[in-house]
Amino acid sequence: MTKEEVQGAEEEQQAQSKKALKKQQKEAEKAAKKAEKQAKLAAEQQSTEEDDFAKDRYGVSAMVQSQQKLDRALVRVQDLTPEKADQLIWLRARVHTSRAKGKQCFLVLRQQQFNVQALVAVGDRASKQMVKFAANITKESIVDVEASVRKVEQKIESCSQQDVELHIERIFVISQAEPRLPLQLEDAVRPDGEGEEEGRATVNQDTKLDNRVIDLRTTTSQAIFRLQSGVCQLFRDTLTKKGFVEIQTPKIISAASEGGANVFTVSYFKTSAYLAQSPQLYKQMCICADFDKVFCVGPVFRAEDSNTHRHLTEFVGLDIELAFNYHYHEVIDSITDTMVQIFKGLRDNFQTEIQTVNKQFPSEPFKFLEPTLRLEYIEALAMLRAAGVEMGDEDDLSTPNEKLLGRLVKEKYDTDFYVLDKYPLAVRPFYTMPDPNNPKYSNSYDMFMRGEEILSGAQRIHDAQLLTERAIHHQIDLEKIKAYIDSFRYGAPPHGGGGIGLERVCMLYLGLHNVRQTSMFPRDPKRLTP
Amino acid sequence: MSMYQQGNSCTSEHALQNGEVDPAVKALEARQDEIMRKLYELKAAVEGLAKTVTTPDADLDLTVSSSLSSQSFSSTTLKGTTDLDTLLGKDQGALRDIVVNANPAQPPLTLLVLHSLLSQRYRVLSTVHVHSSVSNVPPQLLSCLGPRHADSYARHMFQLGFTLIWKDVPKLEMKFSIQNMCPIKGEASVARFLFKLLAPYPSDPALATLVDSWVDTAFFQLAEGSAKERATVLRALNSALGRNPWLAGPEFSLADIACYCCVLQSGSMSSAPTNVQRWLKSCENLGHFGPAKLLLQ
Numbered sequence: 069m070t071k072e073e074v075q076g077a078e079e080e081q082q083a084q085s086k087k088a089l090k091k092q093q094k095e096a097e098k099a100a101k102k103a104e105k106q107a108k109l110a111a112e113q114q115s116t117e118e119d120d121f122a123k124d125r126y127g128v129s130a131m132v133q134s135q136q137k138l139d140r141a142l143v144r145v146q147d148l149t150p151e152k153a154d155q156l157i158w159l160r161a162r163v164h165t166s167r168a169k170g171k172q173c174f175l176v177l178r179q180q181q182f183n184v185q186a187l188v189a190v191g192d193r194a195s196k197q198m199v200k201f202a203a204n205i206t207k208e209s210i211v212d213v214e215a216s217v218r219k220v221e222q223k224i225e226s227c228s229q230q231d232v233e234l235h236i237e238r239i240f241v242i243s244q245a246e247p248r249l250p251l252q253l254e255d256a257v258r259p260d261g262e263g264e265e266e267g268r269a270t271v272n273q274d275t276k277l278d279n280r281v282i283d284l285r286t287t288t289s290q291a292i293f294r295l296q297s298g299v300c301q302l303f304r305d306t307l308t309k310k311g312f313v314e315i316q317t318p319k320i321i322s323a324a325s326e327g328g329a330n331v332f333t334v335s336y337f338k339t340s341a342y343l344a345q346s347p348q349l350y351k352q353m354c355i356c357a358d359f360d361k362v363f364c365v366g367p368v369f370r371a372e373d374s375n376t377h378r379h380l381t382e383f384v385g386l387d388i389e390l391a392f393n394y395h396y397h398e399v400i401d402s403i404t405d406t407m408v409q410i411f412k413g414l415r416d417n418f419q420t421e422i423q424t425v426n427k428q429f430p431s432e433p434f435k436f437l438e439p440t441l442r443l444e445y446i447e448a449l450a451m452l453r454a455a456g457v458e459m460g461d462e463d464d465l466s467t468p469n470e471k472l473l474g475r476l477v478k479e480k481y482d483t484d485f486y487v488l489d490k491y492p493l494a495v496r497p498f499y500t501m502p503d504p505n506n507p508k509y510s511n512s513y514d515m516f517m518r519g520e521e522i523l524s525g526a527q528r529i530h531d532a533q534l535l536t537e538r539a540i541h542h543q544i545d546l547e548k549i550k551a552y553i554d555s556f557r558y559g560a561p562p563h564g565g566g567g568i569g570l571e572r573v574c575m576l577y578l579g580l581h582n583v584r585q586t587s588m589f590p591r592d593p594k595r596l597t598p
Numbered sequence: 599m600s601m602y603q604q605g606n607s608c609t610s611e612h613a614l615q616n617g618e619v620d621p622a623v624k625a626l627e628a629r630q631d632e633i634m635r636k637l638y639e640l641k642a643a644v645e646g647l648a649k650t651v652t653t654p655d656a657d658l659d660l661t662v663s664s665s666l667s668s669q670s671f672s673s674t675t676l677k678g679t680t681d682l683d684t685l686l687g688k689d690q691g692a693l694r695d696i697v698v699n700a701n702p703a704q705p706p707l708t709l710l711v712l713h714s715l716l717s718q719r720y721r722v723l724s725t726v727h728v729h730s731s732v733s734n735v736p737p738q739l740l741s742c743l744g745p746r747h748a749d750s751y752a753r754h755m756f757q758l759g760f761t762l763i764w765k766d767v768p769k770l771e772m773k774f775s776i777q778n779m780c781p782i783k784g785e786a787s788v789a790r791f792l793f794k795l796l797a798p799y800p801s802d803p804a805l806a807t808l809v810d811s812w813v814d815t816a817f818f819q820l821a822e823g824s825a826k827e828r829a830t831v832l833r834a835l836n837s838a839l840g841r842n843p844w845l846a847g848p849e850f851s852l853a854d855i856a857c858y859c860c861v862l863q864s865g866s867m868s869s870a871p872t873n874v875q876r877w878l879k880s881c882e883n884l885g886h887f888g889p890a891k892l893l894l895q
Contacts, residue, residue: 397751415730437727437763444753450692454777479776480697482729482765 122195126202128241129212145179148229152217159213159234160242162285164253168203175202176227177213177234181290181424183227186215186234193237202236208245208253208282214238250279257286259428273584280589280598288428291421292586295414296574298421300365302413303386306406312361312390317350319343319367323548332371332381343369346567349552351389352528355563356555361390361402368567373593377582378520378572382591386573389565396501396511396527397442399564400487403525404440407485407515411436414577422578431579434484434518441486443477445509448488451476462508464495474519484576489513498542499535499552501527501564511564517576525566532556682720682757685795687775693723695759697773698788702735702764706785707859707890709770710742712792713760714886719796723747723756729765739764742893758795786817786856793852800846809846812853820860828864832874835861839873843880854881859890 164178172189215234368385392398503509512526574586
């Protein structure tokens with residue numbers, strides 16, 4: 069050891085002992101604080117035992133077991149407007165946040181996507197104990213509140229009801245939330261990136277999905293699923309107006325409808341059955357049974373082990389099938405017009421929901437043309453080739469090429485929705501009608517939203533003879549699809565259709581990046597709960 | 599000969615009344631119908647020719663041309679051979695689509711006229727769309743490119759696409775090849791582009807400048823100018839048209855299209871001086887200004 073080193077070691081020791089001293093001091097301080105706190109608590113307890121003039125005005129109510137049927141009118145948070153000023157009202161809501169400050173406690177009460185500020189302050193209505201009780205109500209608990217509505221001078225920016233606040237006179241807890249929440253609502257709605265800068269938490273997707281009940285309470289989730297309900301409603305309304313009939317199709321089927329891969333097998337008494345991959349066969353049978361135009365909304369199952377942002381193993385299919393007179397473009401026109409009506413309905417009636425989602429997930433507004441732009445496959449190839457992509461005439465579009473094409477189309481036509489018509493016959497299923505003029509192509513089409521495929525459809529072969537030929541060409545076991553082919557033996561109208569995934573449409577309309585965000589309880593290869 | 603047939607057909611009608619069915623009757627009637635049709639066509643053609651007396655350099659108008667042989671007919675209004683492949687590049691088997699974004703508050707009248715001329719020259723697939731940025735577009739704007747082509751289901755059968763999108767744009771814009779071209783802004787610029795697909799620009803630089811200057815005058819002074827400016831332009835038009843049948847000399851050009859549309863738009867049609875009035879008539883006789891005029895009604 070050199071001298072210097074020895075000196076260094078000594079210094080270190082000294083420093084260590086200094087540290088130890090400090091530590092002791094701190095611990096002593098802590099103990100003192102603890103004692104102080106206990107004393108304070110005892111004092112407080114005493115004070116609670118003291119006479120509390122407001123003790124009937126707050127508390128935890130007995131569990132509602134339908135003991136009595138109160139005729140009490142409850143006001144909705146969204147109806148709290150300046151017109152209600154100075155009225156005494158009852159209200160049921162969740163405690164969104166609470167903040168005690170001396171003799172008063174501020175609460176934010178939430179109902180779905182609406183919230184309002186409320187105040188309990190020591191005065192002739194509320195005692196010190198009542199304020200304390202209010203301050204200790206756990207977040208997310210459900211409370212009944214009697215309060216008078218007051219106009220505020222300055223707008224409350226943090227609440228949806230900006231012009232009024234509530235002065236609480238009674239508060240009862242109806243259902244208590246556990247004090248530790250698996251995730252904080254304000255963290256779950258924080259835009260990506262924003263949290264990082266300020267050192268605040270964001271919630272990852274799996275945590276959100278594991279605790280979906282809480283995650284669904286967020287303003288973003290509320291808006292997404294209200295919009296999704298709107299899509300279904302608009303789909304039904306538009307098609308019903310066009311003379312379509314809504315049908316229900318079986319989900320347990322005896323044979324795989326498309327090919328055979330990607331189906332879930334379920335045990336079915338002594339044999340096995342499959343979960344329907346698409347209602348297509350049944351839609352087509354309804355057309356052969358003279359229903360003319362049909363649609364259905366229901367679950368569709370795909371046993372694809374793909375863990376991507378846009379694949380689910382169970383999703384909601386919106387399916388359309390219709391007979392046409394002379395040209396399958398009648399079918400395209402019908403489907404695209406339905407989509408345009410949905411987009412218009414969303415644009416005109418769901419602006420608040422769209423804005424709410426945009427706050428957390430900013431995206432460009434969805435643009436479309438009416439009537440919808442229709443391009444042919446060879447045009448798409450020409451556009452891609454001009455952009456430097458090398459692909460053969462009869463190659464299918466890869467996902468990156470789909471995306472690129474979407475960008476090129478958007479640049480030229482400024483639309484997020486378009487139809488690509490006349491796919492090569494080789495890349496379509498056997499039941500697709502070949503093009504009458506060019507055997508390389510087919511009467512089939514895909515529809516795209518923001519560069520991602522949402523619908524795949526075609527004119528179907530309605531002639532048993534041709535269908536058999538095409539099935540043989542695709543080397544499909546004729547025995548397995550006998551029932552399908554037989555459906556067309558007794559006269560079948562020319563027809564076509566397609567199916568879209570509800571979750572994908574919502575995701576792409578809102579410009580979200582994961583289909584799990586628009587599926588209420590998503591199912592994918594790695595998730596079967598909740 | 600016609601009289602002879604007429605007589606013949608009369609006797610056969612008598613025969614028919616007597617209950618005898620003469621197979622020659624039907625053939626004769628068909629021949630008569632055919633001759634009548636040809637006569638009507640001839641009449642229309644003569645009427646068309648009559649127009650050329652008042653319209654210098656004009657050709658038979660559209661209705662006549664379509665009833666005669668539409669294939670062999672080619673416009674002599676605009677001379678010069680133009681080939682889309684040399685003008686726009688090889689098409690690689692896909693439709694060459696010209697996309698025009700226009701604001702419904704300012705319908706581009708010149709482009710409608712040019713569209714009509716283009717449709718006469720090429721097989722043009724015309725489509726009108728409404729962009730989601732605007733709502734409630736009046737029906738006449740939706741049908742301003744005429745009825746749908748019967749073959750519109752097969753896009754590859756057309757030489758040129760003309761896609762008009764009504765959209766909330768501050769200034770009209772055109773997109774063609776997004777890889778090699780930036781968007782072209784302004785109605786006048788787009789009109790110049792489209793006109794070059796119909797006829798080459800005059801090779802004489804003085805003449806080319808003359809055309810350009812009339813186009814500028816039309817868009818800056820007639821369409822956007824004050825009443826005083828408009829009156830000055832009308833006087834200038836009048837004197838120019840006193841010297842020549844068309845604005846840029848002996849041939850119909852973009853100058854005429856632009857000035858016609860802007861006179862129409864500014865509402866000074868009825869108050870125009872004599873030479874201008876005569877010229878307006880001549881333009882109308884060409885048969886391509888109908889859609890533009892219809893839009894302003």
